[in-house]
Amino acid sequence: MKMCRIILGLLLIAGLGWAGQQVGAQTGGVTTLYLPLVGRGLPLPPPDEAASRLRVPPGFAIRIFAQNLPARPRFMAFGPDGWLYVSLMNSGQIARLPDRDADGLADAVEVVASDLYLPHGLEWHAGWLYVAEGDRVERLRDEDGNGSLETRKLVTDNIPPPVGHSSRTLHIGPDGKLYVSAGSSCNVCEEEDPRRAAILRFNLDGSIPADNPFAGDADPHRRPLWAWGLRNSVDFLWIPSGDLWADHNGSDGLGDDLPPEEIIIPVQRGAWYGWPYCYTPGVGRVSGLEVRDERLALPSGLNCAQAVPALFTASAHSAPLGMTLGAGTLFPPAYRQSLYVAYHGSWNTSPANYRDCKVERILLDDLGQPVSAEPFVDGFRAAGKPCGDTATWGRPADVIFGPEGAMYISDDKGMRVYRVIPTP
Structure with a gap:
């Protein structure tokens, strides 16, 4: 029996390709080796509190990658060094979370930039880290090699100040242009600043692209406008076809069920998306025109038929934030054809309609269009409590994939x- 265990252990080591320190326990004169679980070449640390609290589908495992961060982690991006960078919005910092020994755990929390103004969205491009702040976009770089991003340059301050919805998110599109989302200043109102409740578009130096729909407008605040009527599109991305998708947080005040959250919005140049006068009805895969929110009168010449409706929605107050595609990852093929969205969950619904804080999987068909949704990671919410309650264990804010194929989820x-990997 002992010889069989030794042979089995050697086969496991050889088959998994793992080399490292062996940890053993001796019971009754027999030594049992506890080897780290490895999924598809990815290291998996021992079970922790996340493994016991959170639920993932069969064939996946979740662990805490980094904890005890000094402030609320929001959006993330992997740098050219291969390490994870995360915005700490309420402390004005950017932190690096390196895993230099490749054991699936962050070695440290290294603050690499400070004194930023509500940093949120992050994206690396040509050696610079672009940061969307409350009223500006800056780019940062480490020029002296000391590990800190000490060089800072303003890209643009043509961003509305952080009133109401204060997060700003940026991404660089396949056209090489800089896109920035800015939420509304209110729940339901008519904005005076056209840059609010909108997605803006700039050249990488902060200037206005000549093909923006209002590039020559007399009002400089209209010139960066790309799409509007988006109350709070906290994230957006481009799908393989080149189309731009955004999510959208609906308003409060119409009860537990209205308006639905718009999870996938096809963002088009110069288009209007309804807020504050209209919204997309229904939950799930939807088709049809937007309907009226009667709290504000429609301006003359405007109607809901002019608003571009969402392609996919979720229950009101789900609060979609960060989103990413599963294509090109090490996830099993069935899970790659999916959009993953971090739901922050509800804080103000009635107990019968609490919305979970979770990572939701939106299944896509062979044409890349949404068909249905299911939880991918849940278990954060305390029983009988809303996600905004102090008893809730966590609330996902962003979800991305690393260069090695693992999923990373920030919890503000x-x-x-957290880090999620497929297991054998």
Whole structure:
């Protein structure tokens, strides 16, 4: 029996390709080796509190990658060095979470930039880290090699100040242009600043692209406008076809069920998306025109038929934030054809309609269009409590994939970042 265990252990080591320190326990004169689980070449640390609390589908495992962060982690990006960078919005910092020994755990929390104004969206491009702040976009770089991003240059301050919805998100599109989302200043109102409740578009130096729909407008605040009527599109991305998708947080005040959250919005140049006068009805895969929100009178010449409706929606108050595609990852093929969205969950619904804080999987068909949704990671919410309650263990804010193929989830309630990998 002992010889069989030794042979089995050697086969496991050879088959998994793992080399490292062996940890053993001796019971009754027999030594049992505990080897780290490895999924598709990815290291998996021992079970922790996330493994016991959170639920993932069969064939996946979740662990805490980093914890005890000094402030709320929000959006993330992997740098050219291969390490994870995360915005700490309420402390004005950017942190690096390196895993230099490749064991699936962050080695440290290294603050690489400070004194930023509500940093949120991050994206690396040509050696610079572009940061969307409350009223500006800056780019940062480490020019002296000391590990800190000490060089800072203003890209643009043509961003509305952080009133109401204060997060700003940026991405660089396949056209090489800089896109920035800015939420509304209110729940339901008519904005005076056209840059609010909108997605803006700039050249990488902050100037206005000549093909923007209002590039020559007399009002300089209209010139960066790309699409509007988006109350709070906290994230957006481009799908393989080149189309731009955004999510959208609906308004409060119409009860537990209205308006639905718009999870996938096809963003088009110069288009209007309804807020504050109209919204897309229904939950799930939807088709049809937007309907009226009667709280504000429609301006003359405007009607809901002119608003571009969402392609896919979720229950009101789900609060979609970060989103990413599963294509090109090490996830099983069935899970790659999916959009993953971090739902922050509800804080103000009635107990019968609490919305979960979770990572939701939106299944896409062979044409890349949404068909249905299911939880991918849940278990954050305390029983009988809303996600905004102090008893809730965590609230996902962003979800991305790393260069090695693992999924990373930021949690701005538990001050953690999680890592999800497929297992054999």
